[in-house]
Each structure stands twice: as C-alpha cells, then as structure tokens.
Amino acid sequence: MKAAVVVFPGSNCDRDLAVAFKAAGADVEMVWHKDSTLPQGIDIVGIPGGFSYGDYLRCGAIAAHSPICKSVAAHADRGGYVLGICNGFQVLTETGLLPGALLRNAGLKYICKTVGLKVETSQSDYTNGYNAGDVIDIPIAHHDGNYFADQTTIQQLHDDDRIAFTYTDNPNGAQDDIAGILSENRRVLGMMPHPERAADAGHGGTDGQALFRALAGALTTA
Amino acid sequence: MTEPAITDELIAAHGFTPDEYAEVNSILGRAPNYTEMGIFSAMWNEHCSYKSSKKWLRTLPTEGPQVICGPGENAGVVDIGDGQALVFKMESHNHPSYIEPYQGAATGVGGILRDVFTMGARPIASMNALSFGRPEHPKTRQLVHGVVAGVGGYGNCFGVPCAGGEVRFDAAYDGNCLVNAFAAGLADADKIFYSAASGVGMPVVYLGAKTGRDGVGGATMASAEFDDTIEEKRPTVQVGDPFTEKRLMEATLELMGTGAVISIQDMGAAGLTCSAVEMGDKGGLGVKLTLEDVPQREENMTAYEMMLSESQERMLMVLKPELEAEARAVFEKWDLDFAIVGETIAEDRFLILHHGEVKADLPLSKLASTAPEYDRPWEETPPAAPLDLSFQIDPIEGLKGLIGDPNYAHKGWVFEQYDTMVMGDTNRTPGLGAGIMRVHGTDKAIAFTSDVTPRYVKANPFEGGKQAVAEAYRNLTAVGAKPLATTDNMNFGNPEKPAIMGQFVGAIKGIGAAVSALNMPIVSGNVSLYNETDGTAILPTPTIGAVGLIDHPAHIIGDAVREGHVALVVGHTTGHLGQSALLAQVRPDDAQGDAPHVDLEAEKAHGDFIRANRSSIAACTDLSDGGLALAAFELAEKSGLGVTLDTEDTARLFGEDQARYLIGCSAEQAEELRAAARVADVHVEIAGSFGGDTVTFGSASAPLADLSAIYRSTFADTFA
Numbered sequence: 001m002k003a004a005v006v007v008f009p010g011s012n013c014d015r016d017l018a019v020a021f022k023a024a025g026a027d028v029e030m031v032w033h034k035d036s037t038l039p040q041g042i043d044i045v046g047i048p049g050g051f052s053y054g055d056y057l058r059c060g061a062i063a064a065h066s067p068i069c070k071s072v073a074a075h076a077d078r079g080g081y082v083l084g085i086c087n088g089f090q091v092l093t094e095t096g097l098l099p100g101a102l103l104r105n106a107g108l109k110y111i112c113k114t115v116g117l118k119v120e121t122s123q124s125d126y127t128n129g130y131n132a133g134d135v136i137d138i139p140i141a142h143h144d145g146n147y148f149a150d151q152t153t154i155q156q157l158h159d160d161d162r163i164a165f166t167y168t169d170n171p172n173g174a175q176d177d178i179a180g181i182l183s184e185n186r187r188v189l190g191m192m193p194h195p196e197r198a199a200d201a202g203h204g205g206t207d208g209q210a211l212f213r214a215l216a217g218a219l220t221t222a
Numbered sequence: 223m224t225e226p227a228i229t230d231e232l233i234a235a236h237g238f239t240p241d242e243y244a245e246v247n248s249i250l251g252r253a254p255n256y257t258e259m260g261i262f263s264a265m266w267n268e269h270c271s272y273k274s275s276k277k278w279l280r281t282l283p284t285e286g287p288q289v290i291c292g293p294g295e296n297a298g299v300v301d302i303g304d305g306q307a308l309v310f311k312m313e314s315h316n317h318p319s320y321i322e323p324y325q326g327a328a329t330g331v332g333g334i335l336r337d338v339f340t341m342g343a344r345p346i347a348s349m350n351a352l353s354f355g356r357p358e359h360p361k362t363r364q365l366v367h368g369v370v371a372g373v374g375g376y377g378n379c380f381g382v383p384c385a386g387g388e389v390r391f392d393a394a395y396d397g398n399c400l401v402n403a404f405a406a407g408l409a410d411a412d413k414i415f416y417s418a419a420s421g422v423g424m425p426v427v428y429l430g431a432k433t434g435r436d437g438v439g440g441a442t443m444a445s446a447e448f449d450d451t452i453e454e455k456r457p458t459v460q461v462g463d464p465f466t467e468k469r470l471m472e473a474t475l476e477l478m479g480t481g482a483v484i485s486i487q488d489m490g491a492a493g494l495t496c497s498a499v500e501m502g503d504k505g506g507l508g509v510k511l512t513l514e515d516v517p518q519r520e521e522n523m524t525a526y527e528m529m530l531s532e533s534q535e536r537m538l539m540v541l542k543p544e545l546e547a548e549a550r551a552v553f554e555k556w557d558l559d560f561a562i563v564g565e566t567i568a569e570d571r572f573l574i575l576h577h578g579e580v581k582a583d584l585p586l587s588k589l590a591s592t593a594p595e596y597d598r599p600w601e602e603t604p605p606a607a608p609l610d611l612s613f614q615i616d617p618i619e620g621l622k623g624l625i626g627d628p629n630y631a632h633k634g635w636v637f638e639q640y641d642t643m644v645m646g647d648t649n650r651t652p653g654l655g656a657g658i659m660r661v662h663g664t665d666k667a668i669a670f671t672s673d674v675t676p677r678y679v680k681a682n683p684f685e686g687g688k689q690a691v692a693e694a695y696r697n698l699t700a701v702g703a704k705p706l707a708t709t710d711n712m713n714f715g716n717p718e719k720p721a722i723m724g725q726f727v728g729a730i731k732g733i734g735a736a737v738s739a740l741n742m743p744i745v746s747g748n749v750s751l752y753n754e755t756d757g758t759a760i761l762p763t764p765t766i767g768a769v770g771l772i773d774h775p776a777h778i779i780g781d782a783v784r785e786g787h788v789a790l791v792v793g794h795t796t797g798h799l800g801q802s803a804l805l806a807q808v809r810p811d812d813a814q815g816d817a818p819h820v821d822l823e824a825e826k827a828h829g830d831f832i833r834a835n836r837s838s839i840a841a842c843t844d845l846s847d848g849g850l851a852l853a854a855f856e857l858a859e860k861s862g863l864g865v866t867l868d869t870e871d872t873a874r875l876f877g878e879d880q881a882r883y884l885i886g887c888s889a890e891q892a893e894e895l896r897a898a899a900r901v902a903d904v905h906v907e908i909a910g911s912f913g914g915d916t917v918t919f920g921s922a923s924a925p926l927a928d929l930s931a932i933y934r935s936t937f938a939d940t941f942a
Contacts, residue, residue, distance in 0.1 A: 009465070009468070009469050009472070009556060009557070010379065010465050010468055010469075012379075012380070012381025012468065012644055012645075013381075013644060013646075015645070015646065016644070016645065016646035019646055020646075034555075049644075050379075050381060051378075051379040051381075051464075051465055051468070053465070054379070054463070054464075054465030054466075055379075055465075056465070109371070109638075109639055110371075110374050110375075110378055110639050110640075110641075111638050111639070112378075112637075112638055112639070112640060112641045112642055112643065113634075113638050139643050141378070141641045141643060141644065143378075194643070196646065197643045197646065200646070202649055202660060202775055203643070203646055203647055203648055203649060203660070204643055204648070
C-alpha cells in the first residue's frame, strides 16, 4: 500500500495518520497543499484532521480550492481511494467528493472524547475487518461534526448501504447518527471520528486498527 | 505627528511612581520623550521587571544535574536522557482573561506555546490552571464558558494535546479570575535556541503576523489593580490567531534547521521593545530598528504604538546574513511575514528610527538592567488558632456535598472541550491525577501535573507553598514517574501591602524548601501580582506545574481497580481537618484552622516506596482535597466499581494529612507491599476494598450509580 497524506498549513493530525498507515505496512509520503500533483503510484490519499487553513470560514471550504485538492479529486475520479478524517471529512464534503455538510455541533461546543461507533456495513475495503453491527470505541475531536444532508441524499445513503459508521450515543446532532459515509464506488470514506487515534494500545486503544489493516489487505497487490 | 506632552497624569498612567520617573531622567540625563517613556514603562512594569518579587525569586533552588537551563530564558530546559530535552513553563494571563475571557485565555495559551517553540522545542503538552469566583456569582458563568472555549479554541487549532490542569471556584476570585497556562515541548538537548544576540551588523528580522494596535500597554495594565473602569481596558487585550501560530511554529522550527538563526525571542508582553532589548542586552550589543520596515496591518501607526503593541504570533530573530535567502524561503512557504527591521550595533544604544526621525535613543543595557528592585515590607501571616474539630457527620452526606460542588465534581465538561489526543502519544488523558504523554518514537513518557491548594497558602503560606510542590510530587509519583523539575506561577494580590507580601515570601520559602527536599528544581516561572479588585485580594495562588519522567511503558502505574482489589493507604492518617474541603463545606462560617503540616522527608520516602514497588500496584492516586473518602470514590468510580472503607470516622475519611497515597491491588500484591513497607519503614494500612455497586463507609452506604450521577452531572448542571 502506498499512501499519501496531504498537509495543509493548519493540519495537525498529519503525522498521526502517517503513523497509523505505516503501522499497517504502508509506504507513506507527505504531500504539501501547494503541490498540484500526487506522487506516482499512490493507492490511497489520506486527508488528515486539523484546521486546514484556519477554518475561520466554513471548515474545509478554502482547502477544497487548494492545488492539491484538484489532484485528489482526479485521483478519486480514476477510482483511487481517499480517506478523510475529521477536517478531512469536511474537506471531502466541500470538494463534493462526498455529499452533505458538517454543521456546528448541536451543543455548540468542541468535544473531544471516546465514543461508541456502530459499524453499519462491512461492505467496503475500509470496514471489511469488522462485522456489521460491531460497536467499537473511537475518539472524536471536533467542533463541526454535525452531519447534515437533504432527505433524498440521506435516503440514498441508506439505500446504497453507504453509511459506514453511526454513533451509538449521538454527540453532535448528526442526522441519523451518521459518523462516516462512503462514496458511490465505496472507495472514498469520510468520517468525523479518528481511527488513527485508536490504533495503538498505548494511545486510545486498538479498535481503529482493523480499518487500516483492511485497507492494507485490499491495497497490497503483488 | 506630534507626540503628547509629558504631564504628571501621563507619567502616572504609565505606572511610574515619582521616584521611578526621576530615576528615568537621571539615567538619561534628560527627560524622556513620549516614545521613550512608553519603552521605559514597558520594561519597568511589574509584569516584565519582577521588581517586587526578584529579591525572593532568587532564593529558589534552580539547579540540579537534570537542569540544562534554569529561569531567565523563555522557558526552562531539563534533560530527559538520550540527548533529548523537555522545555517548559507556566505563565498567567489573568487580567486579560477577566476583561475579555475568550481572547484573554486564548492568547495566554498562544504566549506560552511561543515561549516553548522559540527555544527550538515542538510543543507536546499543555495544561491550564483556572481559578474562578463563586459559581453563583453573576460573572462566573460567562468567564467559565469564555475561558474554557478560549483555551480550547487556541490549543485545539494549534494542535497540542492538553495533559491536565485544575479548575477551582472561590469567592476570593469573584473580581479577578486566574488563567495559568502551561506548555511543554520536546527538543534535542544540543539544539536549544537562546535569546542572546551575537555579532555586530547582523540583521534583526521580524517574523510572523503583522503589527496592529492591539494590546498597546497590555503589560502595564496587567500590573495594576482592577476597579470599575475595567471595561475601558478591553482594547488592551490582544486577539489571537492560532492558525498563524501553528504556521509560525512550523516555520520557526524549519528555520532553525537551516542554521540561519543566531538568536531568537518571541514578542510577548511589550512585544518589540522587550524582545529587542533582551536580545541586545544578553549579547552585550546595541540594537537599531527602522520602524517603517515593520509589517503593519493598520495605517499611520506611531513609533509608540509599534514599540508597545502586543499583537500576537510574532518573533524577532538575529539572522546569519549569508543565509537570508534560505530563511526567507521558509517563511514564504508558510505565507508569513519576514522583514529585516534593523541590525545589531556595537554601541550600547537602543535606537529607534521612523522615517528617518529618531524616535528613541536610549542606553540599552541600562534599560534592561536598571529596572527598580524593591525590598517590599512584609508581615508574616499570623498562625491560625488551634481548633477542636471532633465532630462527626454522615460520611455519605459529606461525600455528596463534595462531589456536588464544582470544585470537586468531575471536570469532563471542561476537559472534553480540549483536544487531549492530538499528536498520537497520549497515554493518560486528564481527569484523575497526572496526564501522561509518550515521547514520540521512544520508550519514554512524560507525566504532567499542576497543583496548589490556595486555602492552605492563605492560612499558612509556608506550609501551603510546601504542599503545592508535595502534591505535584505525589501526582507524578502516583503514575510511576520520577519527578524532574518545576515551574511556578505565583498569583498574588498587591505586593505593596505587607500582609500580601508576607504571603508571597512565605509561599516562596515553602516552595523552595520542598523543591530542594524533593529534588525538583524550579526552571521557569512567572509572577502575577496586583490580583485585586477594589482592594480585595485573591487567595494566594502559587500554581506549581511539574513534570516527571517515565523511562519505560511498563513503569507506568495504572488507574484501574478491579472487583476484590484491596484499598491500601500509604502514610499516616491522623485526621487533620483544618482547612479541609469538608470543613469548608459543613462549617463555612467557622474558623477553618491551620493547613496540614507537610513532612518533606515522609513525602520523599513514600514517593520512593511507590516507585520501588510499582509492580505490586494496580492503581494509585494521591490523597489531597477531600481526603481518603474522595480519593477512594474517584478511583473506584473511574473503573465503574463501588468501594467499601472500614471506617465512618469523619476525620479519618475526610482529613487531609499529607504524604499519603491510595493504592488498589490484589490481596497478594497487598502482602508484598506490606512486607516491603516493613523493610522500608513506611506506614501502610488496609483501609477496605474495591468492588460491588455501592459506596460504603462503615455503616453508611449509597448506590454507586446515584453518587456517580451527582459527580458527573454537577459541573454541566451548574454552568450549562
């Protein structure tokens, strides 16, 4: 598995994501936001958590117009894998790679804590290391994680089995408890919780490891 | 632009006493002009000059084999082995936070982070010690919301995990909250950057955000008491931009890697003035600045405004001229300003030019070194009268009172607003005792704690000062760490009052005795005086931030108890209820007596005992506020278990005797500990056991679920 991790000037989970990819066996390259091309042979692009360009406007709105995001979109259009976590999920909705939007948390406060996530589908290269219905403990850390989309879109996500994770105890007001969603081709995943913060027994537990291992399994080709 | 004439009002508004102003005239051999007066005021105010406290701060132990750099630089530096160093400091932002809670707290976090990365260290942990007025005071709720959101808003965006802190409430802070921000960073021990300039004719470079009018005169404001004109002071509070700070940190660390930096200093209090004078003075050089070259975000700024602005996210650096292109490229990469604004000069001058006009021409070394130093008169705090405290209460009601008080209730409402896990190395999040961050890519970890019990310090400054350090030592010990070093943030009232100065002197003596006995020297610190409103002082609050080293993950002591675990207390329990949390709850209107005595030899012996026997300990916590009852409840509740203690005696349960720990362990481990204690001559006793779903103290009992609900909902219910 060859992974690229995008670094915006305000990214702050870039190293954390790279560490989790590497622990699953990936070769990782960091990619600067001003670059307009991805390195050759990249299987998956990770868009990490943080505050891309400060997020003083809508979270991820400016990042969506950065040079690197155009090549990330092209990579996705070619059928490439993209994993957006937290701010990365916000960037993916702003670029239109995933539908919907992330609104301010219903409680209006930033929340950092470990929450229960229900795995809604094992039918993706991200989630096939879990069984549908599994409940896993994964940390969240966001101010704007309240997933919103119009009813048609929400219905479509349900019909297509594209809801990857839901909260067992909704912390932010997200519609239908949605914590993460897949693209139509199931190769783009956006999620507010941080699986990279639960991929090490000495830090946040190990419930996120299966996601990175499943990816490594799918993307390690001869 | 014409400058205002110097009048007596203007002199007083700059915080000068008549004697101090006469001294300025004598140094210059003439009267200062307006800009020069502003510069002197910035250098001589209490906040920057430590003029009331210097005499006493000098008495603190600051040395040890683990110390690489003690007080005097931006932050202290300690050796953590393998060629690595930890750089840390704690600093107050009290007055700005009371005036404008969000921005005041946010820029407090920003300032302390800058102190750390200015020395070449990447911040890896933060803590925040917050003191507010009574929960029911009309201003408290707004301050709690604003300060917590400001601390989180800045630190979360910057990307530094919160490792711990404190939140307390007392009527003494009604008119003057305290916001003490701590940061620690990691660096290679041989790549620490200092502030002393060297070389004549070297370019002085301005880095980071542009200069505006925000915070002009902020340090002088922070050195005065509050009164009802406080709202007028809002424009002296700076506005923070954590996104720029994050870029400034990345760019600064990258720049340091190019070898272009001769010396560097962050622009904190009194921005351009303090940073330039400090670099020149430490290097024995003069500095010339040309202010038209300073990046500005407002039009028509005067020399006075630029020299005194406290705009955030700025640094000043002396650059190796041959590496200018490399240095500039780094800052362009991060889209930050990089401007040459002057040079070092051989003469002892601080020469400020603006569009060719001399705006200030001052003897630099004298500006830095001649700030007044006072030996303020002080009165020893009179000893408290002995009390007869042989009363008994229903212990469950006593516990309910404590956990239903925001002071002792679960603080999740606060900590969940801070990112505690960014950077991927958080081994223990805040909540119970010290937080733990791993040292990335190594087997080591650092434990962090922040402690002080202000009511003890008020009753008995010497014992209270000792106790703050001892509690920090215990919190580090309880997670298995070896305490390394300390930063002190001294928050007191008006030092011109002998009783207040007596609190300060007593606390310093106590802190000094404790850090010496426990081998945790002071390596950095900050003093905040004049914390008074309309003549009423805060509780004396010398916040102690301390760090400890854990050399292997296996040496971390856990915090989870299991069904059937023995509850074992290390240390003697005599039942000292004076100044206890319980006494303040049940007899708030009575005399509260004396603070508990701290036996530093016992502290050291018990700490060594815990560390030597860590393999026999499943979970450990120190005993402090609320005594054995609160500690046992907290430790059990964290694991979702009940606890049974064999006593219902009020003093044994709620007494706050020092040098004690509560351990949870198996019956076999308890035997091992008892055997080891006999050899080490340490007193241990079995106090009960963990398990079940009730909290039982002797014959009194309540369901854990009920108590847990009180403990976890009180804070949110009080402030939501």
